[in-house]
Amino acid sequence: MTNSKPALAIEIGPMLEDIWTGIPVFTRRLVSALTQDGRLDLRFVHNYVEIPVDAVRSAMVLGTGSFLRERYEHLAMSERRILDLNTPVLYPSSKSNLGGIYAREASTVHDLSTLVMPENHVEANVAYHMDHFEDELESNELTFAISQSTDAALQTAFPNTAGRTQLLYQYVDWPDEFEVLDRNSPRIDIGRYAVVIGTVEPRKNLSLLIDALSHPDIAASEIKFVIIGKRGWLVDSFLQNIPAHLRGRLLFSGFVSDFIKYRLIKAAEFMIFPSMYEGFGIPALEAMSLGKPVMAAMTSSFPEVVGEGGIYFDPFSVTEFAEAFAEIINPSRAAELAAKVLKQSSIFNPPRMAAPVVEWVCSG
Amino acid sequence: MRAARRLIVSVPGRELQKIRPSSSIFPAEQLLDDGISPALRDALGLVLHHSSEWEQPTLLVARPEIFPGGETLSWLQNRIPGATTHVAISDGSAVKLIPGLKNHVFFYSFGNGIDENVLKTLVRRTSRQLGALRSQWNSAYALRFEGKNVSLPTTALAGYHNPLIPDRPLFKLYLDKGNIAASMETISAIPAIDSARLNSYSQITYVTLTHSLLGAEKFRSVLGKVVLEHFFDDSSALVFALPETDGKTQGVSPSLEAFLTAARDTTFPIPKLAASNIFLSFGELSDAALDVLDVPVMLWLSDDTALWRHPPSYYQKFESIRVYFRPGLMREKQFNEMAAILLGRKFELSPLRFPGSSR
């Protein structure tokens, strides 16, 4: 019996990473969404070579690309096949090549930070992303953008992409067992706190929180700030700028497992996301999926992801940050927001991620 | 009744990392008091000087790129009422656009002269974005590299005041083509002279250099020829104003090294002795130094010298002005029209070509 479903090959290069964050996780969610959708005959490719489906499925279960990479590197000659050029190919990130090899190609733009904020990247990284970017866009039949914000930036910088872009929204998918694991774990009682997404990388804007700690309204509050993520050696220089009696308000988690991240978000009152610029801002969605409102900078993709589930502030303004803080800790306002966040997070789901891809494939 | 218009300004993100604005949008003049580079202060000062035509005060948007569209753009637009025009003061690494406004770019000299390679890279990566700009302020770059063409008209804003330039001693040129480091040491060891001593010469050729001009292969033959000519005619003086530091590197040695390397690489032999009439100044001569000269001074400039750093009245001091021009880098007609406004007088445009090549 022939498979009458239209075929789509996904370039799984991002999934070859050992630790999956950011784009590898986006790729995993994309594959999962399309698998659940079921309307396409999904195949996988890396650098033009077809990858066995079972290897990719196994990697998705394991949640790491280490074994997939091993399998790819040790593919027997008899297993190696060049993907048919007529198969549509979707790159979940950039192509890293000029494109135009396959009859139908689409790639995904996550953000344009290397273009618009090159000072935050090493030149080699800027070159890697931007040197062939226009050519990549030209060779795409369609370019996916992971947010309206990225799409708008794309069309401003590259007006000839107008009419050839499409949104590709991801979603949050906590492992099913996390809820029951959390319920059966000892209670967390570190006092009232907000989780903060930020690192010392300038774009993440942690310095705004550090400046804001001295604001009278924030200094007087009992709320602590749990900063999730690797601490980094530059943190100490940041901490020096904080009065000693306020330093204890900042708690650094260091690198934690996904489950601990889940627990910390779930036990928090809200999330603070002061980042200057994000392609999508998946941590905000993670917080909202767990019923937590978000205090977010009024920048890039935050309004479309957080919607009415959050309070916004000027990313440079301590005053606005403090005002947003005062609003989000107000119990009646917090309850209002909490009522909206689950609904807002639910609009990002697997069918919504799969649909534009299926539509593109079937339009050919 | 027409709504009161406003100009919006943005600056490179790298400059903002040195200071911490307390708001995304603030009066542009506040940035003049912050720790920005001297070159940016000059550029911003010029823009603000010319902003009196706008009915409303000029505002600076710290990071236009974080408001790309939708609700964030609406938020920004609500906080910049009346904004019609945006000028991105750029160091060539990026050009920022604000949707809905007329966007312009001002490539300000970051250490006297935008790096040509930086511009080529920018065009290669973002030619469409540059094509959306209305004009380039105070430059006439062709923005035509590797098959990509961006036509960008020029808006000329004349200088309005002389920058504060300190009096600088003059060092005698010495070049050992085989040993740049030793040459630099020798130059430092020879006693410098006061610029007033230049009055003892019959005339002065004063060459203000930029990094990119020194890097231009075609300029090396010009450099070698004029140096050699002055070795054989010590009645006139030759003064090179080395490019100012670019803010990235410390000290003036990189400029001296760049100059000596360019001189080394000319096809002209350079005598290995300290010239009596060929001088190096680490930066432009001060106004005071020029004002005391009562001999003719011929000014030589690069096409990417920041002509706007001085008002047209400054350029009247010179007997003649010659601008070395790179046809591939600049558009000639556009440059001529711009320079006429910025210099406020006649000048000679000298296209840089390989020796022996026809026009």
Add this chain to the structure above:
Amino acid sequence: MGRAVLRGHLDTITVSGFIEGWALNISAPLQPLLIGILDGDGAEIARGRADRFRPDLSENALSPGWNGFRVRASVSLLDYRERGLSLCECASQKVLHQSKKIKLLEEHDHALTSIEEVISVDPTVLLDIEQLRGCESILGQFLHAKGVEAFIRAAYVYVLGRSADREGIGLYGKLLRQAALTPFGLLRTLADSDEFRSRPRQLIVPTMAGFPFRLS
């Protein structure tokens, strides 16, 4: 995987409101069972996964040690000590154990009061490589099914996060084939290495989907 052979036991209830015990499918001991605790009327008062490490279980040949459970009750447990509780496997609804008289532990609620404490009780990552000792036979099954080289490659990736080098494959392959080294022994050797100690990594527990040595 063969037919499910389910076993379980209710061990204790605690003053702090937890019910403890163990449950497993002997045919697939690393596939954690979702269990429910029912009261005498059949109402569910707690639910959770039987995936907790219990050193005493690992001494039992039937369990690799990862089949304990500790679930939080939704009601006060003091009344149920005499009334009895049932342990039920949720998927099959099979009752694994009924107890009329469960031992009460005077253990009081201990909340986690620091980030470090929260991280220290992460049930998804190993505290110590020794917690895998009870998985020796499962590791052996993997080695037998996939081959020595595949096992070594998986071990390197799991412990060190990198591909195995040729020297390692050669050395450890020889030792494994000669039975001079057991599969768990290899994991422990890699975890004791300078490389691991200088860059320690979080190792996922065997009951999570990311554990690479499960055959199903």
